[in-house]
Amino acid sequence: MKEYEVTPKGFKFYGTHVGIKKKRKDFGLIVADNVCHAAAVFTKNTFCGECIPIGKEHVKNAELQAVVVTSGIANVATGKIGRENEYKILDKLSKQFTIKKENILPSSTGVIGPQLPIDSIENFLEAESIDLQENYEDFAHAILTTDQRIKVRSLSVGDATILGIVKGSGMIEPNMATMLAYILTDAKVTKQEIYPMLKIAVDQSFNTISIDTDTSTSDTVAFLASGHHEVENTEMQSALNQICKELALDVVKDAEGATKTMFVTVKNAENKEQAKNAGKSIINSPLVKTALFGHDPNWGRIAMALGKTEGLVFDQNNVEIYYGHYPIFSKNNEEKQNINKIAEYIKQNEDIYLTIDLHQGKETVEVIGCDLSYEYVKINSDYST
């Protein structure tokens, strides 16, 4: 598998401004030439957006032909009118492209509460004949909210191509799926296999990151396969895993206000769940995050966060903590001689690697987080209702 940026066969894109945001693009489309095999995973947030139940229903038969995204307003907590507005959009698109409404997956992202400006959107969809493009860039821009950049990855798998596009930089601690991510391939994937494959990839990627502990109401990861090329299943799975990992990392790299990315590996845990919970407890601790922002090798806060992990019991005497290759805690004692080296390591690097060795079992999990900065507070105390 080598990286290049070719779009998979059978998909076209579109992105424009329809009047949800003030100026920036706020309406994105992916349309496939034919019905694709498809799978999607969605937020577990009970207060979910109006798109989520529609999307679940539409992808049930493992078929999709299009994706529509509105950005700027999340269409969450908008009741019956919110639901009807989504169907109005789907109806117009269904007519314009002669595809079944049930084969369109809708997504929406932005402020929770307000209704979509449905008149503007309908007017636009009636007036314009939408000219789909080979290039994904306008679409990738159209789905952004507080993101600083578009996040796109692609890979080749045998003769096929796999392309992933994601948005998200805040309200990110995915539980099952994350944010909005669309993964397209021109490989053939059967209806039976497409969901399990996506689930495996998402668990190892999006579900291991956290920017701010807040699970979004709109999280969706969708995977569409247009079926032009035969690809070995294991090869496909591994490409899908890689692209999801890369996209998830792209999201953390674009984390609101973040200056550092923190990779926490919890080694030799009794089971994967405990390892993941311990890692999440560390990357979610505001004290660990602010210390990282301050370039402070404050490993005591890491010990604290490890210790508060729900359901994890361990013996302090067996725990080892490393920054990069430098041990800072082992045999229940601080490795004081490394403090200055670690301070320098944090200062010099954007990617900070932390390793916790529990010496309890054989399972290892990596999770990815970021620091907590003035800028995060600024962005989120200003981003107004």
Added chain:
Amino acid sequence: MKEYEVTPKGFKFYGTHVGIKKKRKDFGLIVADNVCHAAAVFTKNTFCGECIPIGKEHVKNAELQAVVVTSGIANVATGKIGRENEYKILDKLSKQFTIKKENILPSSTGVIGPQLPIDSIENFLEAESIDLQENYEDFAHAILTTDQRIKVRSLSVGDATILGIVKGSGMIEPNMATMLAYILTDAKVTKQEIYPMLKIAVDQSFNTISIDTDTSTSDTVAFLASGHHEVENTEMQSALNQICKELALDVVKDAEGATKTMFVTVKNAENKEQAKNAGKSIINSPLVKTALFGHDPNWGRIAMALGKTEGLVFDQNNVEIYYGHYPIFSKNNEEKQNINKIAEYIKQNEDIYLTIDLHQGKETVEVIGCDLSYEYVKINSDYST
């Protein structure tokens, strides 16, 4: 019960500087004239301080005569030497005051990792004859770290008095007990009753607050009764509940960098645990907290935080959300007309009351949190190793 500041009979206090911090008081003592009935609850953090196992052991027989607190260094993750250092301090105190070492409860709070400057402490305890005082103020100062003020409450119960002293303003999401809190009374409380009474009071107070989701490694709440006055049990419980509630609120009011206190009441939940989890999910959400700091009536983030609550399932159509007396969300719709009033309400008040009515059952719980400000980031990225 009316409030006044008298210390209960049978207790003396002390606070001084022994060289853990640079200048400020860092060594505090409470000594009772006689052995007291006592109970204590401790952090559930697995990575707990060296004082915790000693304290658990010493309070097992429901007897204590003294409390010693060192502040500036937490004596956490310090291994065998850390444990020995605590015993050295207890030995010296035991000699100086002719009390059994097993009747002293040790506590330590501050930076995790370094060893206590045990030579300075021992030198001090050998050189000085400690002159205990009737007044608690030096003690209350000696236990502080990032706190901005001492936090002391007292009440009369029948003929007796109950006095509570607490420290804490960061690394606060108590799980079972919190921070360091000492509650003293000259009432008589039996050995059998003292622990259950404390447990009830702590669950309703310290265990309902969160400043930053981080459960400290040193949390301790101790309750000592010197037994001079007979007091009705129910009266005592209600005074203890009240003083714990007041002290817990004092801690949130002194939250690192906070400008607002947020009281979240979750009403009509199926059970108390769900109500508490939902409330905690809201007060712990960084997006809710930054919105509060920005005076932004961003109730969508409250909906998000409610929706991500682990194990809570509800129907959006039945949920109501209020700021103060203003409804902002009901019947799955935004009460738009109240947005400006709510923005004004947040701007004008330090105490912000949020109510979530789930309309599912009959249980109600109030939890207390605060906003997330630039100052919190500053304090915790500067507070150095």
